[in-house]
Amino acid sequence: DDDKAVHGQLDCWCKSNDKDKTAAIVFGEAKESQLTSELGEAAAKMDELKTKRDATLDEVNKDEASLHEASTLRMKENQEFHAEEVNLVEAVKACAQAVTVLGKHNAGFAQVRAIAQQLQAAQVMELGRHSVQPSDMLALRSFLLKAQDSSPSFLQIPGMQSYAPQSGQIF
Secondary structure (H helix, E strand, C coil), rough: CHHHHHHHHHHHHHHHHHHHHHHHHHHHHHHHHHHHHHHHHHHHHHHHCCCCCCCHHHHHHHHHHHHHHHHHHHHHHHHHHHHHHHHHHHHHHHHHHHHHHHHHHHCCCCHHHHHHHHHHHHHHHHHHHHHCHHHHHHHHHHHHHHHHHHHHHHHHHCCCCCCCCCCCCCC
């Protein structure tokens, strides 16, 4: 009897244990497939984030390159502005000299031509177009044209227009 009772208990234990173990195996396999799926999703998310990171790094590199290009352009524009400013300062000094010379010597054609040539060399007309009033530009242009068109003939000097050689004309 005892053997039958022990056998009955063992049989019951084996059947219930078998059901529990089978259920645990099924649950374990389901959990394994769930974890495998989540692992795949996590790997896909990592790839997506790596792609976004690479795109962001590329954008940052492009922005840095654009910043460097803009800085270089700004430096070049600053140098051009400085050169233009130097030319305009030279032009102003030349104009001041011209006014001084013309004020002292009304007939100083050689000096007027020299000042006009300095102004032309300093590219006053081109530089002044952006920063000088139109009426001032017209006056400056008129001054430069008159100074350049004047020939070095001594007959244009006041008081010398009636000059005639005493020996007559030489052939």
